[in-house]
Amino acid sequence: MCGIVGIVAFSPVNQSIYDALTVLQHRGQDAAGIVTIDQHNYFRLRKANGLVQDVFQLQHMQRLQGNIGIGHVRYPTAGSSNVSEAQPFYVNSPYGITLAHNGNLTNTRELRETILQKVRRHVNTQSDSEVLLNIFASELDKFSTARLTPNNIFSAIYQLNKIIKGAYACVAMIIGHGLIAFRDPNGIRPLVIGKRVIDGHTEYMVASESVALDTLDFEFMRDVKPGEAIYITYDGQLFAQQCADQVEFCPCIFEYVYFARPDSLMNGISVYQSRILMGQKLGQKIAREWHDLDIDVVIPIPETSCDAALEIARILNKPYRQGFVKNRYVGRTFIMPGQSIRRRSVRRKLNANRIEFEGKNVLLVDDSIVRGTTSQEIIEMVRSVGAKKVYLASAAPEIRYPNVYGIDMPAAEELIAYNKTINEIAQKIGVDKLIFQDLKDLIAAVNEGNPKITEFECSVFDGHYITGDITKSYLSALELTRSQKNSTLFNKEAENLEIYNVDQ
Ligand SMILES: O=P(O)(O)OC[C@H]1O[C@H](OP(=O)(O)OP(=O)(O)O)[C@H](O)[C@@H]1O
Ligand SMILES: NC(=O)CC[C@H](N)C(=O)O
Ligand SMILES: [Mg+2]
Numbered sequence: 308m309c310g311i312v313g314i315v316a317f318s319p320v321n322q323s324i325y326d327a328l329t330v331l332q333h334r335g336q337d338a339a340g341i342v343t344i345d346q347h348n349y350f351r352l353r354k355a356n357g358l359v360q361d362v363f364q365l366q367h368m369q370r371l372q373g374n375i376g377i378g379h380v381r382y383p384t385a386g387s388s389n390v391s392e393a394q395p396f397y398v399n400s401p402y403g404i405t406l407a408h409n410g411n412l413t414n415t416r417e418l419r420e421t422i423l424q425k426v427r428r429h430v431n432t433q434s435d436s437e438v439l440l441n442i443f444a445s446e447l448d449k450f451s452t453a454r455l456t457p458n459n460i461f462s463a464i465y466q467l468n469k470i471i472k473g474a475y476a477c478v479a480m481i482i483g484h485g486l487i488a489f490r491d492p493n494g495i496r497p498l499v500i501g502k503r504v505i506d507g508h509t510e511y512m513v514a515s516e517s518v519a520l521d522t523l524d525f526e527f528m529r530d531v532k533p534g535e536a537i538y539i540t541y542d543g544q545l546f547a548q549q550c551a552d553q554v555e556f557c558p559c560i561f562e563y564v565y566f567a568r569p570d571s572l573m574n575g576i577s578v579y580q581s582r583i584l585m586g587q588k589l590g591q592k593i594a595r596e597w598h599d600l601d602i603d604v605v606i607p608i609p610e611t612s613c614d615a616a617l618e619i620a621r622i623l624n625k626p627y628r629q630g631f632v633k634n635r636y637v638g639r640t641f642i643m644p645g646q647s648i649r650r651r652s653v654r655r656k657l658n659a660n661r662i663e664f665e666g667k668n669v670l671l672v673d674d675s676i677v678r679g680t681t682s683q684e685i686i687e688m689v690r691s692v693g694a695k696k697v698y699l700a701s702a703a704p705e706i707r708y709p710n711v712y713g714i715d716m717p718a719a720e721e722l723i724a725y726n727k728t729i730n731e732i733a734q735k736i737g738v739d740k741l742i743f744q745d746l747k748d749l750i751a752a753v754n755e756g757n758p759k760i761t762e763f764e765c766s767v768f769d770g771h772y773i774t775g776d777i778t779k780s781y782l783s784a785l786e787l788t789r790s791q792k793n794s795t796l797f798n799k800e801a802e803n804l805e806i807y808n809v810d811q
Pocket of ligand 1: 565608611638639642674677680682
């Protein structure tokens with residue numbers, strides 16, 4: 308669930324893009340990149356593996372000159388974690404284009420073959436995003452003109468939307484032209500646009516989440532619509548056009564459960580408000596189904612579950628306590644690559660405060676239980692500090708299906724709820740009782756913020772894939788390349804393909 312940003316301004320954008328990326332860091336911790344266009348129409352690029360604060364040192368920031376730029380924080384969901392797949396990507400023809408992508412394509416293999424055979428474009432990484440950029444480039448290449456009109460750009464994206472399948476929110480730049488942003492026809496991944504006026508000039512910013520606009524004093528204008536493309540020229544003229552015939556809005560529900568920051572407004576829905584409502588609905592279910600349980604205290608598993616847990620405590624009329632201390636220097640564990648680092652990080656990240664657990668029946672709350680890494684470690688921890696009974700509530704339903712749209716859950720077998728009843732999951736995690744939110748309640752909690760949305764992308768809960776192209780054999784092939792047991796080998800092979808070199 309990467310984070311993307313793009314700014315067109317009238318003064319240097321390097322610091323603003325850096326700041327926006329730090330605000331979007333929760334969407335991707337593996338790699339970061341910024342590319343700007345300088346006054347001589349050269350791209351200036353810096354990308355590497357690591358957090359934003361580690362990737363960009365003073366000398367890189369000084370190199371990133373220009374008033375227009377895009378940035379990316381990566382959480383790999385295709386290919387490998389190798390630095391050669393860090394974004395933004397670059398192609399030199401036509402014009403010179405760079406692109407950053409959030410999401411995941413589901414027909415990468417076919418697209419890769421098509422562009423090789425039809426337009427003789429070779430992509431030297433396993434990244435779906437680099438394939439996407441090459442499709443965009445080959446569509447733009449069809450106009451043999453020195454200067455593209457907005458219509459040319461929009462028809463290229465119209466064609467791209469017909470060819471490409473999956474989830475994609477993108478920002479791109481074309482040398483001599485400006486910044487382009489577009490969102491897939493299902494609007495699975497988020498994208499917003501904002502503006503600010505400085506010295507009489509209107510500057511624009513597009514970003515994955517509205518919180519990036521807030522932080523940089525851009526005024527939120529609106530969400531980019533599913534299938535819509537936006538083109539902003541160097542001198543700040545904005546053009547927008549719907550570029551898909553068939554639009555079926557279906558935003559990812561997991562953004563609200565876990566990925567997005569609570570202070571973001573996404574598709575007209577406050578993420579925070581949706582989490583409060585998730586807590587309310589789950590609290591009511593617990594009150595209904597567990598009325599005879601003796602709960603002493605409600606404790607969230609920080610950090611994402613805190614908003615829902617507070618509401619559960621209120622509904623149950625029980626004290627809410629911060630029973631875990633979170634190490635502020637350890638990032639999000641779910642988006643770390645590899646199971647052993649995730650497991651070790653849970654221990655380094657969270658510690659139980661004995662005073663809140665000893666001799667008590669505790670209701671722990673998490674926003675979601677995916678592989679069960681967090682809950683298994685946590686339950687052991689709270690038992691070791693003397694908790695009597697341990698109950699666990701998940702603000703999201705059981706996750707039983709892989710994700711193919713930008714969340715790294717490639718193999719059903721890795722999911723703790725796969726092929727198990729709730730009692731079996733409880734046993735595996737080691738809790739005395741376990742309860743999950745019902746899917747209809749989760750949908751209602753999110754939908755309340757914007758009742759106009761009629762459908763959400765819920766495939767991890769119900770196995771329904773909106774793009775209609777996900778077959779059993781697709782999922783088996785995905786598992787073969789990206790599952791835990793195969794990814795190490797795959798990563799090693801990707802390293803051998805490295806063309807891009809990290810320098811100082
Ligand atoms: O069952 P699992 O596979 O462990 O995945 C689910 C857990 O991972 C996430 O926490 P994370 O530490 O990533 O981030 P947070 O601090 O925002 O809660 C999520 O909030 C759950 O706690
Ligand atoms: N999480 C994402 O949006 C990932 C983008 C892209 N599929 C990659 O792996 O780099
Ligand atoms: Mg968590």
